Amino acid sequence: xxxxxxxxxxxxxxxxxxxxxxxxxxxxxxxxxxxxxxxxxxxxxxxxxxxxxxxxxxxxxxxxxxxxxxxxxxxxxxxxxxxxxxxxxxxxxxxxxxxxxxxxxxxxxxxxxxxxxxxxxxxxxxxxxxxxxxxxxxxxxxxxxxxxxxxxxxxxxxxxxxxxxxxxxxxxxxxxxxxxxxxxxxxxxxxxxxxxxxxxxxxxxxxxxxxxxxxxxxxxxxxxxxxxxxxx
Amino acid sequence: xxxxxxxxxxxxxxxxxxxxxxxxxxxxxxxxxxxxxxxxxxxxxxxxxxxxxxxxxxxxxxxxxxxxxxxxxxxxxxxxxxxxxxxxxxxxxxxxxxxxxxxxxxxxxxxxxxxxxxxxxxxxxxxxxxxxxxxxxxxxxxxxxxxxxxxxxxxxxxxxxxxxxxxxxxxxxxxxxxxxxxxxxxxxxxxxxxxxxxxxxxxxxxxxxxxxxxxxxxxxxxxxxxxxxxxxxxxxxxxxxxxxxxxxxxxxxxxxxxxxxxxxxxxxxxxxxxxxxxxxxxxxxxxxxxxxxxxxxxxxxxxxxxxxxxxxxxxxxxxxxxxxxxxxxxxxxxxxxxxxxxxxxxxxxxxxxxxxxxxxxxxxx
Numbered sequence: 001x002x003x004x005x006x007x008x009x010x011x012x013x014x015x016x017x018x019x020x021x022x023x024x025x026x027x028x029x030x031x032x033x034x035x036x037x038x039x040x041x042x043x044x045x046x047x048x049x050x051x052x053x054x055x056x057x058x059x060x061x062x063x064x065x066x067x068x069x070x071x072x073x074x075x076x077x078x079x080x081x082x083x084x085x086x087x088x089x090x091x092x093x094x095x096x097x098x099x100x101x102x103x104x105x106x107x108x109x110x111x112x113x114x115x116x117x118x119x120x121x122x123x124x125x126x127x128x129x130x131x132x133x134x135x136x137x138x139x140x141x142x143x144x145x146x147x148x149x150x151x152x153x154x155x156x157x158x159x160x161x162x163x164x165x166x167x168x169x170x171x172x173x174x175x176x177x178x179x180x181x182x183x184x185x186x187x188x189x190x191x192x193x194x195x196x197x198x199x200x201x202x203x204x205x206x207x208x209x210x211x212x213x214x215x216x217x218x219x220x221x222x223x224x225x226x227x228x229x230x231x232x
Numbered sequence: 233x234x235x236x237x238x239x240x241x242x243x244x245x246x247x248x249x250x251x252x253x254x255x256x257x258x259x260x261x262x263x264x265x266x267x268x269x270x271x272x273x274x275x276x277x278x279x280x281x282x283x284x285x286x287x288x289x290x291x292x293x294x295x296x297x298x299x300x301x302x303x304x305x306x307x308x309x310x311x312x313x314x315x316x317x318x319x320x321x322x323x324x325x326x327x328x329x330x331x332x333x334x335x336x337x338x339x340x341x342x343x344x345x346x347x348x349x350x351x352x353x354x355x356x357x358x359x360x361x362x363x364x365x366x367x368x369x370x371x372x373x374x375x376x377x378x379x380x381x382x383x384x385x386x387x388x389x390x391x392x393x394x395x396x397x398x399x400x401x402x403x404x405x406x407x408x409x410x411x412x413x414x415x416x417x418x419x420x421x422x423x424x425x426x427x428x429x430x431x432x433x434x435x436x437x438x439x440x441x442x443x444x445x446x447x448x449x450x451x452x453x454x455x456x457x458x459x460x461x462x463x464x465x466x467x468x469x470x471x472x473x474x475x476x477x478x479x480x481x482x483x484x485x486x487x488x489x490x491x492x493x494x495x496x497x498x499x500x501x502x503x504x505x506x507x508x509x510x511x512x513x514x515x516x517x518x519x520x521x522x523x524x525x526x527x528x529x530x531x532x533x534x535x536x537x538x539x540x541x542x543x544x545x546x547x548x549x550x551x552x553x554x555x556x557x558x559x560x561x562x563x564x565x566x567x568x569x570x571x572x573x574x575x576x577x578x579x580x581x582x583x584x585x586x587x588x589x590x591x592x593x594x595x596x597x
Contacts, residue, residue, distance in 0.1 A: 055591060060512060060590055060591055061591060080517075081516055081517070084514050084515065084516045084517075085514065085516070086514075087512070087513060087514035088513060088514020088515070089514070091514070093512060093513060095509075095512070099509045099512070100509075101234075101506050101509060101510075102506075103237060103238050103241035103242060104234070104237055104241075108234075108237060112234065112510065112513065113513055113514070115234055116510060116513065116514060116515040116516070116519050117514075144241075160513070
C-alpha cells in the first residue's frame, strides 16, 4: 500500500456550472496530493474557486471532470447514499458561516454527527463534553448558538467536525468571522489536531496571517491551482 | 432526539400547528358524532333490533308504517326458521299524555320472550299488558321516569300504562321510542278490528341460516325479506341523510387534510437550511425523513389528544335534545383520519425537502 493510498489525491479536477453562454468553470484542472498529518492551506481571492474545490474534495459536489481518491476510495464512483456515509464517517467540515443548528445547544450541535451516525450514546456524550473542554468552551455547552460569541460558535463548529474522529478535516474561511487573535487560535488548534491525530487537513482562506500554521500553501486563481510552495 | 429538541425549542410554532390539528380533529369528531346522532334519531330503534333480517309485507315497500303481517304469515316464518329465531314487532306513532303534556312517541309492540323483546337498562321488563318501557331519550327530554303513568289514546278509548323500565334503543324517525306487549299494541293500533287485525308490522329473524331470504319468501306468500341495514336504508329520508352526512365528513376530511398538509409543508420547507446542514455533514435522506415524520407524528398525536377530549367535553355540556352521539367510530373518524392525513402531508413535504442540495449549507447555491 503506497502512502497515497492513505492520503488524499485529486487529479485534473474541474467543475462547470450552467451550460451554453451561462457556463461558469469554477475549478479547472486542479490536482493535489495531501498526506496524513499534513495541514495544507488553499489561498486566493474571493471567487477563485476555493470553496468549490473544498466541496469536491469532501464529496459535497461531484466533479465535472477528474477524480478524488481519499484513503483509497474514489469519491466520484460512490452513490449519493454512499457519499453521505463517506462524509459522516471520514470528513469533518467546518463551514464558513459556522452553520450550527440554531435550536440545539453547543453540546447538542456537536452531538448531531453522532445522532446522524446512529451512535448517540454515553460514550458520544463524554466525547462531546471532552471536545468542548479542549476547545475552551466547556462552560458554554448548554448555550444556544445565538447566545455564543463568534469565536465560541466557530469552536463549536470545529468540535462538530472532529466529533467522529474523521480522516479528512476541511475548513472553509475559519477566520472570516473572527478577530485576528481568535482566528489564529482556531487555526493553531486545528493544525495541532491534524498533527497529533495524523489527519489530512485542508483550510481555505484568504487571510495570509493564518499561513504560519500550515505545512504547505496552494495558491488558487480563476479556478486554477498555481504552483505549490512549502512554508516549513 | 433532534426532532423532539426542535419541538421543545420552537414551542409557539409547533404549539400553533398542534392547536390547528386539534381543532380539525375536534371538527371531524363533532361532524361524525352529529351524523351518528342524526342516524340514531332516525333509525336507532330499528338498529337496536337483535336481528339480521326483517320481514315486511310484500306490498309495503319495506315501510314500517305500511307493512302488515297476518298471524298465519308470522307462524309460517317461525316454521321456516324456528320460533326461537323470530320475533314479531308492531309499530305506530302515538301521542303519550302525562300530566296534561303530550309527547309523540314511536310505539313498538313486541312479542314477549322473543328476540324482539328489548333489553332493559334500568327498572324491569314488561310483565303485563298495562306496562310500558321508555327509551332513555324520552326520560332525558321529559320529566317521565319509571314509576310514572302515561296515557295513550286511540280512536275508541284511553289506555293507561305504567312505565316500568328504560331501554337504550334510540329513536325512530326523530321520535323517542316506547315498548309494550304486542297484544296491547294490536288493540291500540287496530281499534275495534279484533281477531281480524294484523298480527305485526314486521318480523325479526336472527341466525336464520343460509339463504334465509329465499327460503322465507318462497315459503311464505306476500313477504319481503331484507337485511337490517337495507331496512334502515329504506326508511324515508335515511339514505339521503346518510349521504349528506358522509359528504360532509368527506369534505371535512379533505379540507382538514389539506390545511394540515399545507401547514406541515410550509413548516418543513422553512427548515431547508437546517436540513442542508444535516445533509452536508453526512445525514442520509432516510435519517432526515425519519426526523420529519417523527415530528409530524408527535404533532398529530398531540392534536388528537387535544381534539378528542374537547369533543367529549362538548358532548357532555351540549343540550340533550341535539342529536349528538360521540362514539368510538366518531373518534376513529376524527383521530385516525387526521393522523393519516398529517402523515401523508408530512411524507409529501419530507420528500420535497430531502432533495435539498447540501451545498446550500455552504451558501453556494
